[in-house]
Structures are given as structure tokens and as C-alpha cells.
Amino acid sequence: MNMANIEDVAKKAGVSVTTVSRTLNNHPYVSKKTKDKIYRAMEDLEYYPNNVAQQLRGKRKKMIGVIISYITNPFFAYLVDAIEKTALEYGYTLVVLQTRGNQKLEKLYVELIPKKQLDGLIITNLENATPQVINLIKEGKIVLCNRYIGNKDIPVISIDEEKASYEGTKYLIDSGHKNIAFCTGNVKNTHDYRFKGFLKALNESNIPFDNSLFFEYILGVDGGRSFIKKFIGLENPPTAVFSNGDEVAAGIISEARKYSVKIPDDLAILGFDDHPLASLTNPEITTIHQPITDIGEISTLTLLANLEGTSLPEPKELETSIIIRETT
Amino acid sequence: MNMANIEDVAKKAGVSVTTVSRTLNNHPYVSKKTKDKIYRAMEDLEYYPNNVAQQLRGKRKKMIGVIISYITNPFFAYLVDAIEKTALEYGYTLVVLQTRGNQKLEKLYVELIPKKQLDGLIITNLENATPQVINLIKEGKIVLCNRYIGNKDIPVISIDEEKASYEGTKYLIDSGHKNIAFCTGNVKNTHDYRFKGFLKALNESNIPFDNSLFFEYILGVDGGRSFIKKFIGLENPPTAVFSNGDEVAAGIISEARKYSVKIPDDLAILGFDDHPLASLTNPEITTIHQPITDIGEISTLTLLANLEGTSLPEPKELETSIIIRETT
DNA sequence: CTGAAAGCGCTTACAG
């Protein structure tokens, strides 16, 4: 029960493989009668064209990839959702590639392009701008989105991170906070746009930043929980925290309840992203809304336009906004 | 700047393509000296083997897919995570295929196998057991997991849904509840194992089921919210609800607060899945724990074993347990 | 409107 190929179909229909191929590709100049014969033969033989052979002859795979850190992070789940939806509309399927923080995988995933396993790639948080990556960006086969801390010349489809965090921090300051903690999932990095915006707002109000209020490696719900454990031991505790993520904020809220830390009276919290999660906690999370769907959609449209040589999507402002709920 | 192919490498290294191919495939019988020459040529030319051509010659693509409804549902995000992780360990990449409730897409995705776009497929909630699907299951190219309501003969890697929901319901009954609502994301279906288990527990305690307590189309957080809106108008309100999902439970909790419905005093809630979300709400969700990681891992190992003709993973009990928190 | 033949980039018997 080997699978039928184009030759089997041609024989069964009594025509040449050329004609079968033409029918397959909706080429004109095939008579309706011949076409019908061929379609019948295909059905009888349960024929499916071998995409691999088609690709070797130059057809596009219609498969793109997206590199993320963790699919279990709702931010990425929603981003992947938007990308997949847009890709599907154009007949592309999506490969999800998780690095789980392992930078070596990034290189491996990028090589899927020259190996012809993938037409193109969206990278949501590029770590290493190797020459290979830069070339592929120039060729239009890689599009960067969400985050890239590095060379300003490389285009990244994202919100204005610095502005968003500046505005969020300013909102906390305007609410009367001076001692504000800053959390990040990575290490301290002066090129981090969110940290830059945070410092800018502080400077503007002549508030010095207390370095003991900088918290590294605060990632996800567990990161939020660990923050509270540190918080309760602090000599000079902050009155507010820039949590840098709604999952972190949710972890803070949950753990705060266990230690009877009152939110927002003892500690105000500003989230980031505006996940669905943000309105499910008690108190609900005040956060910075990101237009995730737009980011995913525009990234995909840009990549596909590059790949197919069609025109780029219209530029669209990726605006953020502060959603005031109950943690401030 | 066309990409180099195997012939270019052969010329550059002054050997035949056969020898280059052998080097590529770690074939023995290539002298170290020749190998070195070839590796140098590959580097100079930035050569990457064309996987498409390799596949046409019979190599495995090392690409599998998983069909889910929504990646934004955390249950699936965690399942996909486990599948991807296991696939990666065996050198496979994963394609995520979302149906978003559109059954037509399922057929399209299944056809990726005969079209040679995918080696195999994991289907998390098969809708239509077409002859094609059944054949592919027999050939070992499709593995079913999580859910399939239909022919009992088809193997599905999942928890014992009926038992889990029976035990959960029994727990509610033992806590003194008699008026228990049942939510489902679909329509009423007597073959639904969860509903069967629910009814079984009721029957055992001689509690008749009030049909007005059956709620269809209750899906996700919004489904939970809509449940509360119906709940407050009920003549004979339930004292507990089998929410059939932690997201639904979280929606119920959030909306209950707005209508001053006290949880669990006015309404006890039993979730399902045991998402991270379950311990982030206030009150935290009592729920039925599913071993998501095991389900994903075993499904993947089974598929890969079929594909590569190696031995199947050792059978492992997929046990559920009731995690008692604060909503009961 | 139809077909014979070359070729995409590899791998693999076969021969040495």
C-alpha cells in the first residue's frame, strides 16, 4: 500500500505527468474533460502531491517559525496566537520554537532557514545578532519583534518600551510614591529600555534610585512570590513596585496575602502586559496594556510581505496605556 | 550569492559528491584527511545541506504537529510545552496547529501527513474519526491524547475522565452539596465521560439531577462570568458548581465578587486541571489535578516510537487527585 | 491543448 505518485495518476488517467502537474497547479490550457479524468484518478488513488518534491523544484514551503522563551508565559501564548492566526490566513503554518532560556537553541533554530526547513522566522527576543542573523534580516527572512536590546539600527516591531515604563513610573510617582522597587527577569542592564524609562521618570522628579530596590531574576509567578519574601525583610521597604509583568504581579499578590501585606496600602503594584490574568486576581492588577495582537499581526504581515515580495503592511502605532484597577 | 550545494563543496574540496555526502552522514570509510578538507570547504562556502532534498531521498523530516483548539488556554499551553520539550530531546521540531473551534481545519491539518509536510501528529481532541484518520492511527502516524468522545476502540492517552469527575463530584456531595450545577464548553452529550462520572456520583447518592442546572457553552474566563450572571437569576440556585476548568472557575470567582456572591458560602466551586491560575485567585481554587506533563510526554514518546520503530514508552498511570484549596 | 526530457540537491547501491 505504497502511496501513489504523479506517475501513477498519469497512467490511471491515460495522460502525461506534465498534464497532471498542470492540473495540480491550476495551469490554464488543460481541457475540462482531461481535468475531470485526472481528478477522478487522484481520488481513486487517494493521491496527495508530495510537497517535499514540490519544494525541491522551488515552491515555497509555506512554513514559518517563531522563537519565544516559554509558551506557558501567557504573553507569548497570545503573541503566538496572533501570529498563527495571521499566518493561517495566508496559508502558512507556524512552527513554535522555545528556547527556555537556552541561547544555544537560538542558533540552531536560525539555521532552519538555510536548511530550507523554514521560509522565515519571527524572533521575539533576539539574544545574539550574529552575522548570519543580520544577513537574514536584510534578506527579509527574519523579522524581529517585541524586544531586542542592542544595535538601534536593527528594526524591531514593538511598543516604545522606554516611553511605556516612563509613563507607568510617572503614574506611580504622581500617586505619591517615592520608594519604588524595580523587578526584572534578567540582570541589571543599562541598555534595558524599561529600566531607562523608569530611571528617567525618577530623575525628572529628583528622586534618587535606591539600588537595594533593584531586583534581578524575578520571573513569572514564582518570581513574584520570591519578591515578597525579600520585601518583608527589607529595612527600607518600597511603597510601590514596578513588577515588569502581570504574572510577577499575580505572584506578589498571592504571596502578600500569606504574609498579610496589604495591597495596595502596604505595597502598590504596577503590572505590565495586561493579561487576562490581570482582572482575575483580587485585588485586580493595575497594569500597562500592550497591543499584543497588533504586534503579532504586523510582525507576521511584514515577514510574509518580505517573503512573497508584496507590499508591506501599513504602519500602525503600537500604543500602550495604563489600565488602572485595584493594586494602586 | 546563491547558496552553495553539495556539488560546490565537492569541487572546492576536490572530491566527489558521494564522499561529501558520506561525510555529511557520518558514514565510516572516509579518511580523516579527506574529511578535514571537506569540512573546510563547507565552512568557506557557508554550506548547509538542503533538508528538502534529503527528505525526498527518504530521510525523516523530524517534524511533528499537535492539533489543539486554543494555545491561549493554559491547559494547552502546558501540554504543548511538554510535547515540544520531549520532541526537542529527540531532535524533532513541533508545529502548533490551532483549530479555534473550526472543525474543517482538522481535516486540512491531517492532510499534512500524506503531503509529507509532517512525519506525525498528536491530536488533543479529535472531532471526526474519518477513515483517513483511523488509517493514520493504525500506521502509527497519529496519536490521540487528552480527549476523544467516540469509539472506545481507539486508544487515547489521557486520564480516566469519568473516574476523575466521579471523584470530584463525590467530594462535593460528601461536603453536603445536593444542588450541583454542571458546566461544559460544548453541548449536552451523554457520551461525555465527565458528565457520565458526574451523574454516576449523583445516582449513587440518590440525588436526582435538575436539568436546569446544566450549563452549555461555558468556555474560559468569560464562560465563568456568564455563569454567575445566570446564577443570580436562578429560582433554585445550586450550592456548588462543577466548573469543568480552572479558567471557568476563575471567571466565576471574579464575577461573583462583583455581585457579592460569597465563595464558597453562597457557592462552592470545583475546578479542573490545576493550572497555576488555581492558586492565584482569591479564594484559591479547589480543583482536580491532571498530570499534564505526563500526558504530553507519553503522547510524544508513543508517536516517536511508532515513527522510528523503536519500543514504546513504559506504561505509566495517569493519576488525578483533588487539590483542596479555598473554593470548597 | 498535450508530452518528452532535463533538472532541483541530495543518497545509495554498485563497482573498484
Added chain:
DNA sequence: CTGAAAGCGCTTACAG
């Protein structure tokens, strides 16, 4: 240890 040649399943000039 090495190479010439056939072939995987298609598409596409070229010729009619």
C-alpha cells in the same frame, strides 16, 4: 577508502 550514475517526485522550458 573513493567515485559514476540512477533515482526520489515533482515543475518547467521547449517543441509540437
